[in-house]
Amino acid sequence: xVEPRKxxxxxxxxxxxxxxxxxxxxxxxxxxxxxxxxxxxxxxxCLSSTPEKAQRxxxxxxxxxxxxxxxxxxxxxxxxRRKDGVEAVSIVTPNHMHAPVAVAFLKAGIHVICDKPLTxxxxxxxxxxKLAAESGLIFAVTHNYTGYPMVRxxxxxxxxxxxxxxxxxxxxxxxxxLTGKLEDSGQKQASWRTDPKQSGAGGxxxxxxxxxxxxxxxxTGIPVIALCAELSTFVEGRSLDDNAQIMLRYANGAxxxxxxxxxxxxxxxxxxxxxxxxxxxxxxxxEHPNQLSWSPFGEAKRTISRGTGATHPDAARVSRIPAGHPxxxxxxxxxxxxxxxxxxxxxxxxxxxxxxxxxxxxxDGVKGVAFIDAAVKSSxxxxxxxxxx
Numbered sequence: 377x378v379e380p381r382k383x384x385x386x387x388x389x390x391x392x393x394x395x396x397x398x399x400x401x402x403x404x405x406x407x408x409x410x411x412x413x414x415x416x417x418x419x420x421x422c423l424s425s426t427p428e429k430a431q432r433x434x435x436x437x438x439x440x441x442x443x444x445x446x447x448x449x450x451x452x453x454x455x456x457r458r459k460d461g462v463e464a465v466s467i468v469t470p471n472h473m474h475a476p477v478a479v480a481f482l483k484a485g486i487h488v489i490c491d492k493p494l495t496x497x498x499x500x501x502x503x504x505x506k507l508a509a510e511s512g513l514i515f516a517v518t519h520n521y522t523g524y525p526m527v528r529x530x531x532x533x534x535x536x537x538x539x540x541x542x543x544x545x546x547x548x549x550x551x552x553x554l555t556g557k558l559e560d561s562g563q564k565q566a567s568w569r570t571d572p573k574q575s576g577a578g579g580x581x582x583x584x585x586x587x588x589x590x591x592x593x594x595x596t597g598i599p600v601i602a603l604c605a606e607l608s609t610f611v612e613g614r615s616l617d618d619n620a621q622i623m624l625r626y627a628n629g630a631x632x633x634x635x636x637x638x639x640x641x642x643x644x645x646x647x648x649x650x651x652x653x654x655x656x657x658x659x660x661x662x663e664h665p666n667q668l669s670w671s672p673f674g675e676a677k678r679t680i681s682r683g684t685g686a687t688h689p690d691a692a693r694v695s696r697i698p699a700g701h702p703x704x705x706x707x708x709x710x711x712x713x714x715x716x717x718x719x720x721x722x723x724x725x726x727x728x729x730x731x732x733x734x735x736x737x738x739x740d741g742v743k744g745v746a747f748i749d750a751a752v753k754s755s756x757x758x759x760x761x762x763x764x765x
Contacts, residue, residue: 388417389720392455392462392486394448394477395469397423397433399564402491403468406518407437409709410466413696415717420455420462422448449480456484464489464514464720470574471582475500478515482507487514487720489713493586493748494741496576501745508738514723516716517741519590521647523711524704525682526668529691530651530658531595533670539653542596545624545632546650549588550643554580554618557611572615578748579616581607584647585636585751586744590736591649592624592632593743595658599627599764605751606759610639622751625761665704693732712736 391410396403403423410416420443423433427446434444445451455461464487467477475495478488488508494517495501508515521527533539558566568574569583576582593600602625607617618639624632637643647662659669666682680686683699694711697703715735722729746764754762 389415389717390419390460390463391416392420392422392451392465393418394422394451394465394467395424395473396421396466397429398436400468401565403466405706405709406466406468406489406491406713408706409520410713412706412710413714413717415714416464419443419460420445420451422446422451448477452480452484452486456486462486464716467491470568471496471576472574475504478504479507482511482513482515485511485513487516487716487723489516489518489716490741491518492590492741493576493578493582493744494738495745498742498745498749501742505738505742514716514719515738515741516712517736517738517744518709518712519587519594519736519740519744520705520708520712521587521591521662522594522736523694523708523715524662524665525687525691525695526660526665526680527591527595528694529668529680529682529688530649530660531597532688532690533658534596534651534653538655539651539658540655542598542626542628542630542651542653544650544652545592545596545626545630546652547588547592547632548635548646548648549584549637550635550640550646551584551638552641552643554611554614554638555641557613559614570614570616575616576748577616577752578607579609579614580618580636580638581605581620581751582616582748584638585620585622585634586747587647588634588636588649589747590740590744591647592634592651593740594736595649595651596626596630598630600624600632600747601627602761602763603747603750603754604759604761605754607751607755617755620751622754662704665708666699666702690732 422445424430430446465481467490559570605622608619609617619637622634650659656672668680671677683695712735715733718733719729750762750764
């Protein structure tokens with residue numbers, strides 16, 4: 377087991393970041409989320425592998441010049457030697473760099489907060505999971521939608537048996553931003569997400585399909601045992617899938633359908649889930665995050681709103697502002713960061729993490745990569761059923 381970085385028992389958690397420099401979208405999201413509940417202090421970064429860009433990015437963000445790095449391995453080693461070195465690192469690079477960066481910081485005794493998908497291959501994900509387990513360090517994966525209060529409300533209702541036996545799960549994530557060949561324009565986000573060398577074997581399915589899969593897994597808590605997938609590439613000349621249609625078989629006998637698309641005009645961030653059981657059904661949409669539709673069988677449909685007395689304690693605990701005020705994407709990320717902060721503080725004191733605190737871990741990350749792996753195999757075999765192990 378690797379000894380975690382020694383830190384004071386009080387004060388903000390010293391946070392470093394790899395990736396997320398100028399021109400990057402998700403790095404800024406992570407930094408805002410980490411600041412929102414005031415648990416972290418951003419102190420060091422390897423924000424780009426290009427030295428000039430790394431330096432400019434660090435200076436703009438106010439980092440100490442001595443803690444602006446252009447090599448993540450150097451950052452891990454030097455920060456591990458400092459008395460005030462980083463305690464946790466956020467990894468917000470393109471997918472192919474997640475594993476090597478995570479390995480370097482785990483070996484340095486530093487907790488890891490990694491963007492999804494965990495890695496580009498299942499073999500790599502399993503090796504990383506083994507290393508993380510051996511290290512004893514905290515490893516979080518930022519499936520941010522699990523941080524939304526009404527998603528936690530839905531999960532609590534399913535776990536309490538309010539829906540009865542789960543029978544049907546319908547989940548989708550539809551966007552339209554890659555309807556044209558945007559990657560040819562030089563747009564950074566489109567370029568790496570459609571490049572197999574950086575994104576891995578999954579395009580749309582790796583970028584947003586994994587969010588849909590994780591959302592269904594989180595809310596239902598029921599393992600998927602097999603899937604049948606058809607991955608399509610509609611834009612001529614594109615190397616990876618931009619649309620996925622997948623049937624799911626659950627361990628309890630339930631059936632599911634998952635659709636993810638980045639070529640569906642009129643859809644911006646259309647993440648939506650419907651779960652139906654023997655006693656009732658739930659529906660939640662990310663673009664209307666503060667409401668959950670609840671339909672007890674034989675009764676009128678009703679709406680449960682975030683911040684009202686109808687919400688479960690699991691939802692109320694991660695709700696920050698009064699009902700009627702929007703709370704969504706950034707707050708969802710912030711919930712993950714805050715839950716991780718509580719876990720790190722427990723480690724500081726040699727205590728157990730509070731039982732109500734939870735966040736996606738490396739196990740969830742491995743599930744996501746296994747899902748991508750199985751879907752790609754199924755599609756390449758002519759949409760045949762493939763078991764998930």
